[in-house]
Amino acid sequence: MAPPRVAFLTDCFHEVNGVALTSRHLDAFARRRELPFLSVHVGPQTKTWVDGSVTTIELKRSPASIPLDAGMYFDTLCLRHLPRVKKAMQAFEPDVIHITGPGDGGLLGFILALQLNIPLVASWHTNLHEFGARRLERIVGGVLPKSPTRAIGAASERGMLRLLSLFYGFARVQLAPNPELIQMLEQRTRKPAFLMQRGIDTILYSPAKRDRTDSVFTIGYTGRLSTEKNVRFLAEIERALIAAGHTNYRFLIVGQGSERAWLEAHLKQVEFTGVLSGEPLARAYANMDVFAFPSETDTFGNVVMEALASGVPTIVSGGGGPKFLIKEGLTGHVGYDSKVFIQRIAELLQNPERQSAMSRAAREYALGISWDSVFEKVYLAYGQALRAGVRRASIITTDASRTRR
Numbered sequence: 001m002a003p004p005r006v007a008f009l010t011d012c013f014h015e016v017n018g019v020a021l022t023s024r025h026l027d028a029f030a031r032r033r034e035l036p037f038l039s040v041h042v043g044p045q046t047k048t049w050v051d052g053s054v055t056t057i058e059l060k061r062s063p064a065s066i067p068l069d070a071g072m073y074f075d076t077l078c079l080r081h082l083p084r085v086k087k088a089m090q091a092f093e094p095d096v097i098h099i100t101g102p103g104d105g106g107l108l109g110f111i112l113a114l115q116l117n118i119p120l121v122a123s124w125h126t127n128l129h130e131f132g133a134r135r136l137e138r139i140v141g142g143v144l145p146k147s148p149t150r151a152i153g154a155a156s157e158r159g160m161l162r163l164l165s166l167f168y169g170f171a172r173v174q175l176a177p178n179p180e181l182i183q184m185l186e187q188r189t190r191k192p193a194f195l196m197q198r199g200i201d202t203i204l205y206s207p208a209k210r211d212r213t214d215s216v217f218t219i220g221y222t223g224r225l226s227t228e229k230n231v232r233f234l235a236e237i238e239r240a241l242i243a244a245g246h247t248n249y250r251f252l253i254v255g256q257g258s259e260r261a262w263l264e265a266h267l268k269q270v271e272f273t274g275v276l277s278g279e280p281l282a283r284a285y286a287n288m289d290v291f292a293f294p295s296e297t298d299t300f301g302n303v304v305m306e307a308l309a310s311g312v313p314t315i316v317s318g319g320g321g322p323k324f325l326i327k328e329g330l331t332g333h334v335g336y337d338s339k340v341f342i343q344r345i346a347e348l349l350q351n352p353e354r355q356s357a358m359s360r361a362a363r364e365y366a367l368g369i370s371w372d373s374v375f376e377k378v379y380l381a382y383g384q385a386l387r388a389g390v391r392r393a394s395i396i397t398t399d400a401s402r403t404r405r
Helices: 018-033 078-092 104-116 128-140 146-168 179-189 233-243 260-266 278-286 302-309 338-350 352-366 371-386
Strands: 006-009 037-042 047-051 054-059 065-069 072-075 096-099 120-123 173-176 193-195 217-222 249-254 270-274 290-293 314-317 332-335
Touching (some): 006 018, 018 371, 037 078, 072 104, 078 104, 096 371, 120 371, 128 146, 146 179, 173 179, 173 371, 179 193, 193 371, 217 233, 217 338, 260 270, 278 302, 302 314, 302 352, 332 338, 338 352
Parallel strands (some): 006 096, 037 054, 173 193, 217 249, 217 290, 249 270
Antiparallel strands (some): 047 054, 065 072
């Protein structure tokens, strides 16, 4: 049986975030396996080219694009590209259309799936309802008391989640990066949802990249320095360490965002690197002794996988998807409250032998995860979308055969 012909439309491809990373790796997977694949995403100019089994359409955003976050935009004039993409899609004749969310690329795919009557697969990557609510609370919190601010945030979160559920409900099959989101989507949309995790490059991210020679215990963080990432909690960690008499530590913070100025003003022993990628990022991870990720809104946590592959024990919060990546007490810990989160970091600071053992376990765990195994399961989900009476089959545990076209 021939593999499905897939048209993939994503809102992020060249950017530095989890959606873009996953999109690039899915594109690369289709190339390696010589699978028929139409890749539609934003680029520096509007153009089309064919490379083996993959046809690529890059679309340049207009000056009317609205900034959403660092490097992320929504093109309010994106529908001007609809005729071009529709023509290419009709020529490609996809069996399924896969979109990554309700952004400008996802909107094009959504409309074309309806117009051309092609089964739609939608992957959930970001908890947009939580992100939007946290930012709204930060805005109104400057002028309103705490109680009404929280009420406004909660109401906006519920409203956005209802809208997102309606959007995703049009898809025949949904993909999500953790079991909690799978359950939520199935309950709210009454459609099947399957697991789509993310792999890790264990050659790039490796303990072998460590080149730090001092003995200062280094607490790392990588990611956007923004409200929804809960990065101000890093200052709370430092206050607790100082109160306990610890001085042999420093924070290594990789990333950029609106919260950087606040962190610079409230952290005492810290190094900011800005945004890093490639080898410099890999070295930064390898030079950490523990990775602290306090976000409660992430659906997966690419940075957590990068830290584990680098042999860095990781402490995550109890909210969101990163907790599913941690083997409690072996590769790291889940801090279900702030006290436990801080306590676990202090324990590793005081116990180098335990830190070393968890470092080895983290690396070993990451070595068992590959992008190919992730996308083999995604292709099983495409197959399910093409079948009548789609059932929630063994998509999570069954590997797809490596059938080439």
